[in-house]
Amino acid sequence: MSILGPFIFAAYVLIPMYFATLEDKEEKIVVVIDESMLFTEYGTEGPTCVLPETEYTKFRIIEGVSLESYQQGFDETGYYAVLYIPENILASESSILYSTRQISIDVTNHIKRAMEEELEHLKLATHDIHNIEEILMQVETSIHVRNIKWTKGGETEESNTGVVMGVGYLAGLLIFFFIFFFGSQVMRGVIEEKTSRIIEVIVSSVRPFQLMMGKIVGVGLTGLTQFVIWIVFSLVLIGGIRTAFFPELNQNPTQQVVSSDLFSPGPAGSGEEVPTRGEMADEPVTGEEMNKGEEMNMAEEIFASLQAIDPLVMIGSFLFFFLFGYLLYAAMFAVIGSAVDNETDTQQLMWPVILPLILAIYVMISAINNPDGSLAFWFSVIPFTSPVVMMVRIPFGVPWWEVILSGSLLVGTFLGMTWVAGKVYRTGILMYGKKNSYREIWKWLRYSS
Amino acid sequence: MSILTAQEVVKDFRGHRALDRVSMEVPHASIYGLLGPNGAGKTTLLRIINQITAPDEGSIFFEGHHMGREDTARIGYLPEERGLYKKMKVGELALYLAQLKGLSRSDAMKRLSIWFEKFELGAWWSKKVEELSKGMAQKVQFITTVIHEPRLLIFDEPFSGFDPINVNLLKREILQMKNNGATIIFSTHNMASVEELCDHITLINEAETILQGEITSIRENYRTSKYRVTFTGDQGKLSRGLRDCFELEQVDQNGMGQQATIRIKEGYGSQDLIRNLLDITNIKAFYEVLPSMNDIFIQAVTEHE
Numbered sequence: 032m033s034i035l036g037p038f039i040f041a042a043y044v045l046i047p048m049y050f051a052t053l054e055d056k057e058e059k060i061v062v063v064i065d066e067s068m069l070f071t072e073y074g075t076e077g078p079t080c081v082l083p084e085t086e087y088t089k090f091r092i093i094e095g096v097s098l099e100s101y102q103q104g105f106d107e108t109g110y111y112a113v114l115y116i117p118e119n120i121l122a123s124e125s126s127i128l129y130s131t132r133q134i135s136i137d138v139t140n141h142i143k144r145a146m147e148e149e150l151e152h153l154k155l156a157t158h159d160i161h162n163i164e165e166i167l168m169q170v171e172t173s174i175h176v177r178n179i180k181w182t183k184g185g186e187t188e189e190s191n192t193g194v195v196m197g198v199g200y201l202a203g204l205l206i207f208f209f210i211f212f213f214g215s216q217v218m219r220g221v222i223e224e225k226t227s228r229i230i231e232v233i234v235s236s237v238r239p240f241q242l243m244m245g246k247i248v249g250v251g252l253t254g255l256t257q258f259v260i261w262i263v264f265s266l267v268l269i270g271g272i273r274t275a276f277f278p279e280l281n282q283n284p285t286q287q288v289v290s291s292d293l294f295s296p297g298p299a300g301s302g303e304e305v306p307t308r309g310e311m312a313d314e315p316v317t318g319e320e321m322n323k324g325e326e327m328n329m330a331e332e333i334f335a336s337l338q339a340i341d342p343l344v345m346i347g348s349f350l351f352f353f354l355f356g357y358l359l360y361a362a363m364f365a366v367i368g369s370a371v372d373n374e375t376d377t378q379q380l381m382w383p384v385i386l387p388l389i390l391a392i393y394v395m396i397s398a399i400n401n402p403d404g405s406l407a408f409w410f411s412v413i414p415f416t417s418p419v420v421m422m423v424r425i426p427f428g429v430p431w432w433e434v435i436l437s438g439s440l441l442v443g444t445f446l447g448m449t450w451v452a453g454k455v456y457r458t459g460i461l462m463y464g465k466k467n468s469y470r471e472i473w474k475w476l477r478y479s480s
Numbered sequence: 481m482s483i484l485t486a487q488e489v490v491k492d493f494r495g496h497r498a499l500d501r502v503s504m505e506v507p508h509a510s511i512y513g514l515l516g517p518n519g520a521g522k523t524t525l526l527r528i529i530n531q532i533t534a535p536d537e538g539s540i541f542f543e544g545h546h547m548g549r550e551d552t553a554r555i556g557y558l559p560e561e562r563g564l565y566k567k568m569k570v571g572e573l574a575l576y577l578a579q580l581k582g583l584s585r586s587d588a589m590k591r592l593s594i595w596f597e598k599f600e601l602g603a604w605w606s607k608k609v610e611e612l613s614k615g616m617a618q619k620v621q622f623i624t625t626v627i628h629e630p631r632l633l634i635f636d637e638p639f640s641g642f643d644p645i646n647v648n649l650l651k652r653e654i655l656q657m658k659n660n661g662a663t664i665i666f667s668t669h670n671m672a673s674v675e676e677l678c679d680h681i682t683l684i685n686e687a688e689t690i691l692q693g694e695i696t697s698i699r700e701n702y703r704t705s706k707y708r709v710t711f712t713g714d715q716g717k718l719s720r721g722l723r724d725c726f727e728l729e730q731v732d733q734n735g736m737g738q739q740a741t742i743r744i745k746e747g748y749g750s751q752d753l754i755r756n757l758l759d760i761t762n763i764k765a766f767y768e769v770l771p772s773m774n775d776i777f778i779q780a781v782t783e784h785e
Contacts, residue, residue, distance in 0.1 A: 228563030232621075235530040235557040236580045238549070461532065 059088050059111035059138060061128075064098055066118040069153060070146070082145040088138055090114070098129070105131050114142060121150065177332065191332050195426045196399050202349060203395045203423040207388055210357050210418065213254040214364040218377065220246050221368030221460070230460050239457040244449070247361040254357060255350070262346060348425050351438060356418025359445040360384065362452040366472065369459030376467045383469070387415035395423045402427040412437045414444035451476065481544075483508045483632055483663045484529065489538035491524055498524045500687040501538070506632075506665060506680070511658055513674045513695075514667040515773075516684035517781060522667040523560060525684070526636050529665075530557045542632070553582045556625040560636035560667075562618055564609045570620060571605040577624040588627065595623045599649070615646055622650070626657070633657065635666035639673060651677060671774040681773075683780055690784045691776075699770040702779065705744045709757060710737050710765035721760030726753055737764060 063080050065071045070081045071092050080090035091110075101113050112130035117123060126146065128134050155163050178192050221243075224230045233242055367380045394416060398407035402424045411421040411429075417437045421429070458475040484506040491499040499521045506512045516522050527533045529540055531552060540547040542555075565573055571592070578588035596602050599619045604612060612620065618641060626633065633654075639647050647670075654664055654677060668674060674681065674695075681698065683691035691698065706729070711718065715738060719728050727743040744753055750768070757763055771779075 223565070224563075227566055228559065228561035229565055230563070231527075231532060231559040231561065232557065232563065232577065232624075233580070234532050235555070235559075236552055461527075 056087060059135075060109070061088065061090050061112050061114050061138070061142070062101070062110050063090050063092050063114045063116065064096075065092060065116045067116050067120045069120065070116060070149065081149055082142065085141060088141060101129070112138070116146075121154075191335075194332075198345075199399055199402070199423040199426045200395070202345070202426065203392070203419045206349070206353055206356060206419050206422050207392055209254055209258065209353055210360050211385075211388065213250050213357055214360040216250050216253075217247055217361045218364040218368040219374065220250070221365055221456075222371065222374055222377075225369070225460055225463075226373060234460070239460060240453040243362075243365050243453060243456045247358065247365060251354065251357055251361065255354070258350070258353065266342070345425065348434065349422060352418040352422055352441070355438070355441045355445050359414065359418075359441065359448055360388075362445070362448045366452045366455045366459070369456045370472050370475075371467050372463055380467055380469070388419065391416035391419035394420055398423050402429075408433070412440060414441045417441055481508055482506055482541075483543055484665070485541040486525070486529065487539050487541070489525065489528060489535045489540070491521075491528060491533070491535050497687050499528075499535070502684065502687070502689055503538075504682050504689070504692070506663060509658060509661050509663055510679040511654065511677045512663070512665045513678035513681040514665060514684070515669075515671075515674065515681055515777060516667075520684045521687045522684055523636055526557075526634055526665075526667060529634060530555065553628070554631045556581075556628065556630040556633045558622060558625040558633075558635045558638060560640070562621050562641070564617060564621060566608070566610040568609055569605075570601075570607055570609055570612065573609060574620060574624055574627075578627045581628040581630075583628055591627050592623070595627065599623065614641060615643060618642060619646065619649075622653075626653075629662075631662060633662055633664045633666075635664070637668055638666050639668060639670045647673070671772065671777060674773045683777065685781050685784050688784075691780050695773075698776065699773075702771045702776050703768070704771060706769040707742050707744065707750060707753060708765075708767055708769050709740045709742065709761070709763060711740065711757075711761045711763055712737060713761045715740075718757075718761045721756070723756050726756060741769065 063070065063082070065080070071078050072081055073079075078092040078094060080092050082090050084090055088111075098113065098115055101108070101110075105113075111132070112128050112134055115127045115129065117126065120126060126142075128139060128142065152164075155167075160166070224233070237245075363384045367377055367384065370380060371377050391410065394406060394410045398404070398410065398420055401407060407420060407424055410416045411424050412433070418441070421434070421437050425434075455472055455475050459472070462475075482505045484504075486502060486504040489499050489502045490497070502521070502525060504514075504525075514522050514525070524533070528535050529547075531547065531549065542551045568576075574592050574596075575585065575588050578592065579585060583591070593602075596605065601616060601619060601623075604616065604620075609617065609620075622638075625635075638650055642650060651673065654666075658664060678695055680694055681692070682689055715731055718740060719731075722728055722742070725745045725748045727745065729741040729743055731741075732739045742753065744750065754763075754766060757766070
């Protein structure tokens with residue numbers, strides 16, 4: 032399970048995505064009634080439609096048949112839909128697709144784009160400018176903005192914000208799942224001991240507090256081991272892919288800029304000259320770099336960014352916040368387990384415990400866009416939400432005093448919670464048949480003291 | 481010298497008092513019975529002795545000193561509700577529980593093999609607990625209770641759920657342990673076992689002790705001057721020849737022959753009855769019938785309420 036875990040997780044995410052992108056393989060024939068005559072061409076085999084076809088979507092111009100006649104018995108015709116283009120299409124900018132079936136959104140979008148492009152061509156043509164299409168292609172510009180962070184050491188590192196967000200997001204989610212998963216394992220263990228009645232035997236040999244802590248620590252270690260295996264696995268994977276496919280990443284980013292974008296042929300292959308960096312005095316430009324011609328593509332950038340996120344800080348803080356976040360929640364889960372007689376009764380008691388975690392996930396979504404804002408700050412410091420939210424902020428870089436503050440609050444709350452939990456646990460594990468409610472638990476707490 | 485003394489123990493649960501100034505003295509190397517109707521407070525008292533719950537008032541002394549956490553290593557407790565970790569392997573669980581009591585792993589292994597063989601559980605060592613039948617699981621639990629050779633054993637309803645063969649097995653083990661110097665306290669409804677095994681008893685009803693002491697003296701206190709005669713000869717002759725001061729309650733025919741149960745009225749003694757019987761029948765056996773613990777139990781409880 033520990034080894035397969037990441038694969039299974041990836042599958043859960045990727046397989047649905049794959050299914051979503053699969054195109055419907057049915058051949059769809061769309062009849063076009065083109066009253067504007069702007070989309071019809073006359074060739075040797077009769078009228079054809081100008082609109083580009085896809086592998087599965089085809090157009091057919093049929094003249095002389097009215098729209099209304101298609102409505103009767105449309106299903107027998109075998110056509111997918113009827114595209115009606117009115118005469119005044121340029122002015123109205125509206126056409127209609129008719130069918131007895133619900134028309135696929137892909138088809139609608141394809142038709143929309145194809146028609147837009149065609150009409151744009153026509154409109155351009157009316158302006159009567161020589162070579163207008165070519166000019167447009169040359170003018171088209173695509174700028175790529177890279178993010179680079181200045182580090183304390185006077186160096187630069189790649190820091191694509193998208194990547195950082197992704198990592199933060201993943202970290203936050205992982206913490207959420209780990210805490211939830213292992214916390215409920217503790218709860219289930221407590222319940223099992225209660226229902227199997229072995230609790231009496233154990234408690235005649237050890238103090239309830241020892242039993243509770245033993246269980247929490249034991250499950251926690253399992254979680255930690257699992258996590259360490261995953262980390263090692265992922266690092267090896269990333270490292271392997273990096274050396275196999277992107278060995279150039281050892282270059283200084285600025286040199287990469289010089290060697291790539293400006294020296295590759297521009298999209299239009301125009302004869303015009305783009306001022307080269309080499310003509311400006313500063314940077315030494317060697318022949319090699321000029322001929323590099325490789326674009327710094329997206330994947331390389333991603334890997335460089337990943338490298339830049341200090342793994343020690345990431346892993347260290349992940350372990351810390353997972354550990355203490357888990358310990359805090361595990362104590363609460365132990366309390367719930369001791370208060371009920373079976374697993375189904377846990378539902379009502381779980382809500383207040385789970386709520387902060389879910390809240391943290393929502394905050395995470397906002398914090399990821401604004402990691403230094405006050406919302407993100409407060410929720411990364413309040414102990415119940417901090418494990419998730421702080422982990423989201425860490426890839427962006429967090430002032431060390433904030434991390435210390437958050438960490439100490441978390442540890443303090445954990446200690447307090449364990450003390451409370453111990454008292455409730457001691458009473459709860461030997462009580463059967465009582466109503467499950469927080470009022471009952473409160474009574475046990477006072478009773479214990 | 482008592483191995484265990486409970487002094488004026490009081491335990492309240494919200495709304496009702498479970499134990500009301502209960503005191504008990506358990507002598508060394510005795511078998512002590514804790515009796516009482518359901519809900520009387522027996523399990524509560526046993527839990528307090530085992531330090532699972534604490535008394536509100538009163539104290540427990542073990543071997544002369546205030547009972548503390550360290551003493552749990554010298555006590556073995558078998559609770560009424562049997563329970564084991566279902567998904568664990570039998571052997572692993574037994575080892576774990578033995579080590580919990582302070583045994584080293586190798587020590588535990590050695591002793592467990594002996595016990596498992598004695599109880600014929602050897603084949604189940606590697607199986608999961610949930611695969612055991614109820615009786616086997618109880619045997620396993622019994623083993624884990626006694627494995628560390630505790631000085632004091634506490635069994636809460638040990639015979640419930642056992643078939644007669646296992647009941648016998650348990651009785652033998654209890655007697656064996658007593659011979660080895662251990663003290664055993666057990667609570668039960670099985671009055672026959674009380675008669676067979678116990679030296680002392682305490683009878684609790686509604687949070688109070690209503691009867692306490694050595695079994696023989698208690699039974700003597702409750703004696704009703706009944707005697708049983710195993711005889712041969714004519715039954716009619718016996719009943720006709722019996723003096724008025726002797727009441728013939730019933731005559732049974734069983735494997736030992738004919739048995740007459742006779743009650744002696746106030747003022748007369750067993751010697752008088754024997755003299756009477758010598759004239760009217762052939763005596764094969766003659767003994768006093770002490771009331772059964774069952775009868776005493778019922779009588780004491782009903783009188784108390």
